Amino acid sequence: MKTPRDTLFARHQNAAPKLDAIRREVLSAEFVREGRRAAVPKFRVADTATLPLLIWRELIFPCRRIWAGLAAIWILIFVVNFSQRDKSEMMASKTPLPSPDMILVFRQQERLLAELTDQKETPIAEPPKRFLPQPRSERRIEILMT
C-alpha cells in the first residue's frame, strides 16, 4: 500500500537530477566562496568601483524601509520648512513702510528719552589709521623711537 509520502515522491521523482545539480552548484559555490574568504584578509578596503554597491548591499538594502521612512520624514520637514518660509516672506512684503511723519515722531521720542536719561551723545570715533605697507627694518626703528 502506497503512503501519501510515496505517492508524492513518485510524482516528483523526475526532479531528482535537477536537484542533484542544484546541490552540487550550491556546495561548490558556497565552499569555494568560503575558501576565498579564508584566503583574503577580513577587513579589506573596498575599491572605489565596488564601494557604492557594497554600501547599497550591506547598509541600505537590508534596512530599506527604515531608510525610506527617514527620507520621507526629511522630505516632510523640507516641505513644511519651505512653505513656512514662503509665508513669512509674503507677510514681510505685505507690511507697509512707516510714513515720514511716524519716523519723525520716533526720532523726537528717542531724543526726549536721551534727554531724560541724561545721555551724552556718543563720541565720534577716531577714524582708523591707514596701514601702509613698509619695509620691516623701518618698522623696527619706529617701534624703538616710541
Add this chain to the structure above:
Amino acid sequence: MPEVSAPEQLPVPQARAGEPAAWDALFRRYQLPLYVYVFELVHNEQTSLDIVQETFVSAVKHIGGLRDNEKFGSWLFGIAHQKVIQLWRKHSGKEILFDEIPESPDEFENSPDDLLIRHEQETEFMNLLNQLPLPQRSVLLLHFVEDFSLEEISRITETQLGTVKSRLHYAKKSLRKLLETKNENAA
C-alpha cells in the same frame, strides 16, 4: 528514496564545522522532500527549484542559528516555508489568511482515529490536496512528507499549536468531504 525514522543520525555537527561532505549528505537527504513540499505549495517547477536552492544557501550561511542539531530537518523546512510565504506575499501583496478556521482544540481529543486517514484513500486524498487552501495544505504536507510532529509543524509554520491542530483537522475533514463528493459523482 531515503527512509524517515525518528533517531536518524545526521552529520549536523560536521556540517557546522564546515565539512562539504556533511553538507552534501544533508542536502541529499532533504532535497526531494523539500522540493515536494515547496512544489505542492507553489505549483511551479522553476520557482520550486529556486526556493530549494535559496534554502540550501541560507542553511549554509545561517547554520550557527540552529540550536538543536536534532531539529535540523524542521529548521530547514522552516527556511523553505518562510521563502514560500515571502514569494506568496510578493505576488499577492496580501497577508495569508491564517485565521480562517475557528480554533476548537477539544474536537481533536476525541480519538486518535480522527487524525488518521485510511491507507486505501491516501492516494486519492493527495490528488485532492490541491483543492485545499494554502495554510491547510502546508500543514498536511508537513505531516505527510516528513511526518513532523504537531510541535515541529507549529515551529516550521510559526503558528500556535492549537492552530496547527485545527488546520490539520479541517484539512482532513475537507479532503474526506471532497473524496465523498467525488465517489458520489462517480457512482
